[in-house]
Amino acid sequence: MPWLELQLTIDTGLQPRAEAALEAMGALSVTLMDADADTPDEAAIFEPGLGETPLWRSLTLLALFDADADRRVLLQRLQGALPELVPDRADFRVVADRDWERAWMDRYQPMRFGRRLWIYPWNIEPKSDLDPEAVVVRLDPGLAFGTGTHPTTALCLEWLDGLDLRGKAVIDYGCGSGVLAIAALKIGAAQAIGVDNDPQALTATTDNAERNQVAGRLRTCLPEQLADTARADIFVANILAGPLYDLAPRFAVLCRSGAPFALSGILAGQEADLLARYRDCGFTDLHAIRREDWIRIDGVRE
Ligand SMILES: C[S@@+](CC[C@H](N)C(=O)[O-])C[C@H]1O[C@@H](n2cnc3c(N)ncnc32)[C@H](O)[C@@H]1O
Incomplete structure (x- = not known):
């Protein structure tokens, strides 16, 4: 079954509100990645260490919805919850079903x-x-x-x-x-x-x-x-x-x-x-x- 994937790049500080909004909108899963990472390990979460240096300045969130979800409605609800969101930093694509852990x-x-x-x-x-x-x-x-x-x-x-x-x-x-x-x-x-x-x-x-x-x-x-x-x-x-x-x-x-x-x-x-x-x-x-x-x-x- 295909899915509708919403990809969203935000400042790290918006993460809790963005995640909550996506879940309230019915996202079936939300994945967080370092927006600047090229590889899965680079995207892995590292807690700040001794110097408390935050590693991620911006985040990419990938949210999966049912394939027939209405993109316009999703975007409107997202912008309602996150007025700071820059619209061209949200993108939709249809993705085929696959083994996500293996992808x-x-x-x-x-x-x-x-x-x-x-x-x-x-x-x-x-x-x-x-x-x-x-x-x-x-x-x-x-x-x-x-x-x-x-x-x-x-x-x-x-x-x-x-x-x-x-x-x-x-x-x-x-x-x-x-x-x-x-x-x-x-x-x-x-x-x-x-x-x-x-x-x-x-x-x-x-x-x-x-x-x-x-x-x-x-x-x-x-x-x-x-x-x-x-x-x-x-x-x-x-x-x-x-x-x-x-x-x-x-x-x-x-x-x-x-x-x-x-x-x-x-x-x-x-x-x-x-x-x-x-x-x-x-x-x-x-x-x-x-x-x-x-x-x-x-x-x-x-
Ligand atoms: C960055 S990964 C390293 C994995 C692998 N050794 C490598 O070099 O790619 C760190 C690993 O350390 C584990 N870890 C973190 N804190 C730990 C602790 N206090 N004691 C034991 N393992 C810990 C994590 O669960 C994670 O699997």
């Missing part, structure tokens, strides 16, 4: 990170003429974050690609789709633990581990289920500056002495507080690497 995969292409690491969407067969050293992770993130398209993930994948992981135990804290833990295992790590406070992420990680034949070496758990004895030779956490700050003492315990570690999900401008915090918590050789608006901090546990 983003149509735009997702294989990507290379560092020297050898490739992330392939699950629905694309890896090329037969890839470099013999290439390591391919085949991914279907489902509802979880982590396709490689976001700079925070890319920064971690490149870092992992540069390490000798053979025989190592990895902890991926904030595992999302499992992309980092699975990449580490495919590059040579012996075992990995994926930790996430979202049960859907743990499911996505397990599913992706099975797709990549590494399920026997990857365990997943909620933060409170992580064994007291769990220790990492390699530690990576792509979360956000706020939780990274709070969790520093916990991460210090989880890392073995000498373990390389990387933190991601840090907005440019937030790194100074984190560098000081991690130095105080026993991490050393710290570097901050920037990609677009995002910073990766890496270093070594003393």
Whole structure:
């Protein structure tokens, strides 16, 4: 069955009223996206971190209505509820029915990170003429974050690609789709633990581990289920500056002495507080690497 999609670009401050108006108008679903994002991961919601920098200045809302809804009436009701709305920032189109959770995969292409690491969407067969050293992770993130398209993930994948992981135990804290833990295992790590406070992420990680034949070496758990004895030779956490700050003492315990570690999900401008915090918590050789608006901090546990 086709649907009528109303696409609306608004200033972020109008979001609560716009959403309420669309729901009152009978929208069957309302999806929020960063109006400036090109990819689904870029459009993902990041809470403001330590510096409280708002990330989205404008929002695109996609509202689905029955195909036979009257466009003129919808627009009139919307303008009644939102007089600030600029009319040419609202647009209608008829869309075919589809599996909406899967729709983003149509735009997702294989990507290379560092020297050898490739992330392939699950629905694309890896090329037969890839470099013999290439390591391919085949991914279907489902509802979880982590396709490689976001700079925070890319920064971690490149870092992992540069390490000798053979025989190592990895902890991926904030595992999302499992992309980092699975990449580490495919590059040579012996075992990995994926930790996430979202049960859907743990499911996505397990599913992706099975797709990549590494399920026997990857365990997943909620933060409170992580064994007291769990220790990492390699530690990576792509979360956000706020939780990274709070969790520093916990991460210090989880890392073995000498373990390389990387933190991601840090907005440019937030790194100074984190560098000081991690130095105080026993991490050393710290570097901050920037990609677009995002910073990766890496270093070594003393
Ligand atoms: C930005 S995504 C990163 C996903 C993937 N590791 C990647 O690099 O693309 C952050 C993930 O961390 C999880 N997360 C956020 N805060 C957390 C916390 N305090 N403890 C554990 N997981 C957390 C979220 O549920 C989400 O799946």
